[in-house]
Amino acid sequence: MKLHTFATAPNPRRVHVFLAEKGIDVPLEHVDIMKRANKAPDYLANVDATGRVPVLELDDGSHIAESIAICRYFEALHPEPPLFGRTPTEQGRIEMWVRRMELDFMMPVGLAWVHGSPLTAAVMKEQIPAVAEQSRERVRRFYTFLDRELADREFVAGEFSMADIVGLCTLEFASGLNQLPTEPGQRNLNAWFERVSGRPSAAENRPPSRLG
16 A cells, blocks of 8 residues: 655645544655656556546555545544544534535635646646636635634534644645735634644644745
């Protein structure tokens, strides 16, 4: 078993933080996405046809792609501590927040990155500045929403969970490479970020981050 990864990218980083929370060690295969190693013919043919990271290669040679799918695989093998919830209510709430973090937060951050960063201009056929700006505004609105939601609890879905991991890695990506920091007045959101980023699991391979 090994994990094909680029540790500081936001989606692979989810898996790294998850594994650290579980205390699971997995051999790593570094894939230099900055040199487009994930788009090399051998990688596309033998690891993942979509050219993404992370990808978990199992002992039988098969592969599991997508960060949440990989984490669910390890959750089934190592249920303690539970990061997807114990009870049906907990599991449903965590799943709800994971989806919100991916669709309402990571998606617009990704669009801002693709259409607004000079680092992606070389690989994009055409960047659309209006899409980048609309996406940045969606991120700012999500910050306001999340700051309000966190007024009465320490973690997104109650106890620390996969939803917090997804949120942490997305906020790092947004505030660092995308120059989308939170506002100083968003105290609940900033306090949450300090809590989750201060966990030992988040210490390694930390990307640059700029908070309000």
